[in-house]
Amino acid sequence: MTQVASGIRCLAVSLLLVGSAGNAGDCTAEENGLSPQWPPPPQVARISYLYSVTTPADAKISRGFFGRIWRFIKGGVPERISRPQGIHVDPAGRLYVVDAGQRKIHVFDSSSSRYSSFPGKRMEGFEYPVGITADGKGRVYVSDSATGLVHVFDSFGKKYLRSIGKGELMRPTGLALRQETAELLVVDTLASEIVVFDTRDLTLKKRAGRNGDQRDALHYPTHIALAPDGEVYVTDAMNFRIQILSSDLGFRDFFGDAGDGPGSFSRPKGVAVDSDHNIYVVDALFDNVQIFNRGGELLLVFGTAGHAAGEFWLPNDIFIDSSDRIYVSDSYNSRVQVFQYDGRPPQ
Secondary structure: OOOHHHHHHHHHHHOOOOOOOOOOOOOOOHOOOOOOOEEOOOOOOEEEEEEOOOHHHHHHOOOOOHHHHHHHHHHOOOOOOOEEEEEEOOOOOOOOEEEOOOOOOEEEEEEOOOOEEEEEOOOOOOOOOOEEEEOOOEEEEEOOOOOEEEEEEEEOOOOOEEEEOOOOOOOOOEEEEHHHOEEEEEOOOOOEEEEEEEEEOOEEEEOOOOOOOOOOOOOOEEEHHHHEOOOOEEHHHHOOEEEOOOOOOEEEEEOOOOOOOOOOOOOOEEEOOOOOOEEEEEOOOOEEEEEEEEOOOOEEOOEEEOOOOEOOOOOOOEEOOOOOOEEEEHHOOOEEEEEEEEEOOOO
């Protein structure tokens, strides 16, 4: 690699941190034989790459001898991610990955060293799954954008209960669960609405939003995330911004606009919030994740186009667990990449 090419690659991969002085000589840690981190050494890392998941083995899940025999008897059903879309990690640490390519959900349960997938066979109305959320007690919700339904499973996917949304949803995509109020929030992309269902009886509760480009409108929203304080963040995709809603879904503010540089959006996708209330936005065209503070100011960017650790190819969704582990569905690299947020102040 020439010095010029190395410098260009470094600038593309490394941190874009407002107010910091980057050094092209301090490129990714990966090039020095270490895991990538942002910003690069010698600065204090805020984001560190941990590992990627494509197969159960990547999540330290082993089938064992009899498990391999049983899989052989069943016909060698693929146990690897093909086209990841929505992702979710429940309180017990189960990683759920929606695989639109295989029309199924992968479940990586590292704590019990078990892998499973559902539905077990082709299911009517399960055509193009995209979004997912779960309550940690066994109830799992999966949106299907092709059929206009949200499918409800129990027993961590082993039991199918029913579908909801027929005649009420047009193209459901992103999902979020507010357990304290027993509400399932569904992003309806075509209707430009947030539709709320009561999880106790699975009935429609209310709608919020309208189509447009005004401050209190949405235009083809896609993803949704809940902050610890109850605020709701919605990817307002065709308005190229993130809408900030109150806990009762009133429109409060937004940030972002269309552009081709840091702080702007080109194809915004997944959105998530960490324990310090920083907002993470995946951009599928930029092949990166941008991080903003609550005021919408850009703090940091990580990732670039490629296939190595910390690089993306049309990333889609993002989820942040209670330990500030960051999961990104790296769609065309057929994997979920896992990072760690470390909010320590500079030393």
